Amino acid sequence: MLSIIIIALLVNLLTETSESFTVVVPRDQIVAHVGSTVTLPCWISPPENAEVLELRWYRPDQFRKPVLLYQHGKIIQEESFRNRSSLTLHSDLSGGLKDGDVSLQLEKLRIQDEDSFRCYVSGESAFDSREVVLKVIALGSAPVLFPQPLDDGRVNISCKSSGWYPEPDVSWMSDERTVLRPGGVSRSRGADEMFSVHSWTAVSHSDAQLLSCSMSLKTGESREGRLNIQAIIFLDPSDSSDPWKAPFIILLICAVLGLVGLILYKYRHKLPGKKQTDQICEDGLTEKLIKEGDVNIEELRKHAVQITIDRERLHPGPSVSKDCKIVREALEYKPSGEGFPYELCAFGAQRFSSGRHYWEVDLVRPPNPSKEYWLIGVAKHGRFHSKDRSALTPSSGYWFLCSDGPNGFYTNSDPPVSLSLTPRPEQLGVLLDYDLGQLSFYSVKERKHVLTMSTRFTGSVAPMFNPGVGDLSPLIILDCPEPVESPVETPVESSQPLLSNSSALD
Structure with a gap:
């Protein structure tokens, strides 16, 4: 009788031992960007077939409202995570549920998803759980710097950026890598829970030549905007403080x-x-x-490249010539609404990920007048979704100068910068300096620098063109003539400030 009891106890002990397990998760918190897909790793040790177990992912104090519940081969999801949560593999070597991998995948992350998530696994006679901390961040737009002359001879530099989470730290620095004290910082939070930041500081011409404004997260990710102080024109007729x-x-x-x-x-x-x-x-x-203030077009043309329109990524609205050099709105095109037709964007077949590249666009075909509606710039490869102006931002991978008829000239920076160009350009030169992170525009016939946008490019970018609607003249991509060597070189300089608005795209 005693031997039977001992045998039963040993069998029961062996059974319990075979069914015991431990849930394992990473020690460090998981950091992911807004809109991305993230995996919260969790697995059973020693490996055991989890298909016959109950798996429950839930947030603090919400055991009965799990983010995801796997039970009897079926999955139940919380409403806010419906179609966004699933079981996944924590590594390429994982064998999935059969190997005890119960990792959770979350898609289209929101700021509201930031929380602690508990991985709970239970069997007939054993259970265990561990907590995974998810930190959600959003890298905002590249800071845009704007100068405003002060009465005491200094310049007030304003730095703005939006789309951050959590609140970023702001730092100012001169070209000598000297840290400057900001005059002030203000932050506001939108309905999307993201932060917009505005900082400012006052400097004099003798303080620095190049000024930078950086915004950074605790993770080390940052964006920087720069402004050439020496290039700021104080004789600005648009200065409302003293128009005379x-x-x-x-x-x-x-x-x-x-x-x-x-x-x-x-x-x-x-x-x-x-x-x-x-x-x-x-x-x-x-x-x-x-x-004074002119540029050497021949010097720019040393970097000339041949540009053609990519027919494979063409909206049905534009009409393109056989040589893929001339673009205008199609006869059957009907605008979807009022305002500039941003959906008519066409993109170059050429991609650039380093170096300097220059091309020219003709905006008049005599005897017709110069075009009043056009958009010219570059776009990040793979981001060709031109629907409206709100979608065409530097943070989304677009940088351009737009001529919108009576609405004048403006950039797509945030906020946009309006320009006064007289006379209206008949031929526009575009210089992409990928390595320096600059996109410059030139009025070729007047030999004038118009504008330089400063950013950080990542990945390849392609030229972007939009012919607008209603002009008699089309938009023509030119083949640049061979540069003529001049005995005296005039450096490519600018009397216009740099617009530091773009960005490193991620």
């Missing part, structure tokens, strides 16, 4: 130059070597007035 200041100073400079020229002309006979000296003085002044 710029014209007055310009008139004063012209008067002084005129007076100097008059004096040189009047007393030219008293100067030694008068003929040669007169020619040098007069020509020198004339050359300076004409070429």
